[in-house]
Structures are given as structure tokens and as C-alpha cells.
Amino acid sequence: MFSGRLVQDAALIQAQFDLVLGALDDVDVTRAMAYATQGGKRLRGFLVLESARLHGMDETCAIWPATGIEALHAYSLVHDDLPCMDDDDLRRGRPTVHKQWNDGIAVLAGDALQSLAFELCTRPEVGSAGVRAELALTLARASGAQGMVLGQALDIAAESAEQPLTLPEITHLQAGKTGALIEWSACAGAVLSEADPTPLRQYARALGLAFQIADDILDVEGDSEKAGKRLQKDAQAGKATFVSLLGLDAAKARAAELVEQACAALDAYGPRAETLKDAARFVIARES
């Protein structure tokens, strides 16, 4: 049920990208934007759509912020892959944007994808002005120097630090780097319907941490062909990860425990929350 829904939602988001990006001038930067938004699991967009459904809303409004968060995620990947950042050649099984074009186009395409994310969250089709302003404000905080970029900055600082990170430090880093956008995505459905986002926030915090632990496990145990990206980067870089700090078995146990916590947070919603619970279970079982 969850995996079929994930594939369907990815197709909805792709169609929305086609619509939105097809309306732009046809230049290298906009071609690179379209390229960067193709493929991927679209887990964040799914969380927006599914948390909206949990509140009885269909896709008409939610597709805009769902596509917006995927634009924002795509921008972060394009910039992260740059030679001056992680220097990766492969992403989602294809050359990264700066390999396909060049570094300048990758910088600009990422920049414009970030702007696009805010446009998609504030278009009149999304809902009331209050909803649109709240989505933009929370997205700005989740993505900037208190959220995702802070996590990346702490990650870079850790590379030149004399001591490896401790467990609380790496948890703080990951709460910014991947946690903040996952939390925004899961809460978006509540924001769209002007409901209390607390249960979804609890779900998302546990899910985000489980997601990152699973990523660290994947980096050690995964198959780079299935993952569509370079693996064992962290071990090669001598970086502290949840696996290096906890050991593989304890990391797996912790991820499973967090998934249980995530599911428990949604119990009050009854069977309607089953797809989101399945999503949490999937996160620690995935191969890419």
C-alpha cells in the first residue's frame, strides 16, 4: 500500500514539475533544474501529500508544497554535489548537474530551485494567505542557517575538527541536515488544514533520526549500484557516524526503536495513518 502510494505520488510531483518548469524560458539553467528534479524517492513530497490526506485533504492544494519541498531538496543535492562541497559525480544513477553542465550552471540551478520552492508554497492555489505565509516562514527556518544549512555547516566543521563528533553532536547536526525538512514535510498537511501539527512533529522527529541512522547503515552495507550514488564515503573520510559511534547492531536496534516511536505518535489517527506508519518502516528497510 505504501510503496504503491509512493510511486503514484512521485508521478504526481513529476507532472507538477513538468507543468511548472515547462513554463520557464528554455536555457541551460532551466534544463538543469528539470534534470535535477527527476528521479529520487520523493519521500518529502509524499509526506506532504500523505499528511494532507490524513487531514481529509486531496492533492489539489497539497501538490504545490509537495513539489516545493522536492525543489528545495533537489537544490540542496545539486549544491552538495559540487566539487567545493562533497564533490560527487553520481546522483540518482546519473551524472551530477555540474558534471552534466558545469559548476556555474549547478550553482545557478540550485539557487533558482530554492526560489521555486518558496514560489510553490505561496501561490494562491495553495490555500489561505495564513497557510501560505506559514508554509514559507517555516520552510525558510527549516532550510536556512537554523536548519539544513546549519547541519551542513556543522558537517563541514567536523571534517577539520581534531576530535570526532559525539553522539549528541551528531544528533544535533542531523536534526538540521535532514531532520528539519522531513519535519516540515510531515507537518505541512496539518498546516494546510490549520490543524495541530504536534503528533506529526513527534512522528517526523523520530522518523528523521531513523532515516539518518539508516543512511549511515546504507553507507556501510549498501550496494552503490542500487543506491545510485557513491557509498562508504563517511568511512573513507574518517567521519563519525551513528554506525561508528554505536556499532552496526546497536544502530539497527536504535533505528527500529525510533520507527516504533514514530508509529506510536500517530496512533490517535487510527487506521488512516497506516500509510505514514508504513513509510516509517520502509525508511529503515530501503536500499537507496
Add this chain to the structure above:
Amino acid sequence: MFSGRLVQDAALIQAQFDLVLGALDDVDVTRAMAYATQGGKRLRGFLVLESARLHGMDETCAIWPATGIEALHAYSLVHDDLPCMDDDDLRRGRPTVHKQWNDGIAVLAGDALQSLAFELCTRPEVGSAGVRAELALTLARASGAQGMVLGQALDIAAESAEQPLTLPEITHLQAGKTGALIEWSACAGAVLSEADPTPLRQYARALGLAFQIADDILDVEGDSEKAGKRLQKDAQAGKATFVSLLGLDAAKARAAELVEQACAALDAYGPRAETLKDAARFVIARES
């Protein structure tokens, strides 16, 4: 009157940056953000504050989007200066961010400054939800692949084109590259007070074009020490500019004519618009 106001407004905006950036974690990226937002004329922020005053509003609300547009402008300069873009070592008389830190920090600081711009436009202090959503939506459109980034993309494409740009092409390019943010800034006062932005839009379109023609004249005739940046870049790169297309005298005449048009657009506001008119006159007389 105008020049004193510009200096006062720059100080207000600096104080706001100090407040906002001082609340962030103290890491290289946030230090680079603070560094990148220091100095400069802050013409865009001034336009927000002064167009708000034109509608009878004081700085309490307008300082937020005024600081926001300067954060957005600062991000564009940090990324523009990167080695993979314009490759500049000097900005506002100091080393550029990637020279002071490194390319990765410059990418991240620019990214977080863009997020910050949207945060500052959508904070509750700015005004009604309708105002905040409208500021964010129009800022996203002005800065992304239909606005500023499109202008930069067309600029890059022109470098490898076989034919130099024509006058209509360079006008279209500049309308995106610098015009869109200037227009957003001047219209912000009307948006904040929910008034008709049409006269300010006419003013800003003429002003934006005059600004760019003046920039091209400055690139040829200016003193790089006073300008605080490298000059004669366009001639060295063999790029078409308003000066190369029109000739120096005709470019100056066209800029003066546009400033007159900009001033005329504000006649209906009476003497209250005098500071904005002075700003337009200043734009073609500046040395940096």
C-alpha cells in the same frame, strides 16, 4: 536629503542584520553571512523603506522586508563572485567571501542568505498574512528562473554565443538580472500598505534600466578604488553592454531620459516622493 536618508537607512538595516544574525549559531557559515551583508549602498533596502514612507508607514514593519531584500542581494553577490561564476576577489573594497573563507562556505552562506530573505519577509512582525504571502511570492518570482537567475543565465549564455547581444536582448537580460529586485523593492511599500503598486512599478522599471546603464558607464569610466570592485570587466570579456551598443554619449543621454521618466511616474504623490526622485537622480551620478 536623499544621501542622508540613504546613510540612515543603511544603519537601520545593519542594526537589523546584527539582531537577526546575532541570534544564529556562531559557525563559519553564519560569520560569512554577517560579513557578506556588511557595507554596500543598500539601495534596495532603502527603496523598501522609502516606498513604505510614501504610503505613510514607518520602519517598524518595513525594516523586515528591507533587510530581507538586502539578504537576497548579498546572496546573489556571494554566488556571483565565485570562481565558477565571475571569479572576483574584491567586493565592497574587501576580499570576497570565498577568498576570506573558501568556495564551500561561500556556497552555503549564499544559500542561507536566500532562505533568510524569505524568513524576513514572512515573519509575523511584517504585517497581515496576505501581505507576507504576497511579499514572499513576488520575491520568489523576482529572484528565480523568471527573474534574477534568468538574467544571470542569459548573461552566461551570451559569453559563449557567436553573436554579441542586441539592444532588446540586453534589455531583457538586465530586466531580470537587476531590474526584477529593484522593482520588487520599490513596490514593497505599496504591498505593505495594500495600495496600488502601479506608479512605483513604472518608477522602478525606468530606474532599474537607468541603474544598469549607469553600471555599464561606471565599468568604463569609473575608478576601481572608489567602486570597491574590479572594473572594465565587460570590455575585457568582449561583452556587449549599453555603452558598447549605444556609445558613451547616447548611453548617458538614455540614462538621463529614464531618470526623468522614473520621476514623472511619481508626480501624483507630490512632494512626499522627492526622496525617491532624488534616489533616481543619484543612480546615474554615483561612483560605486
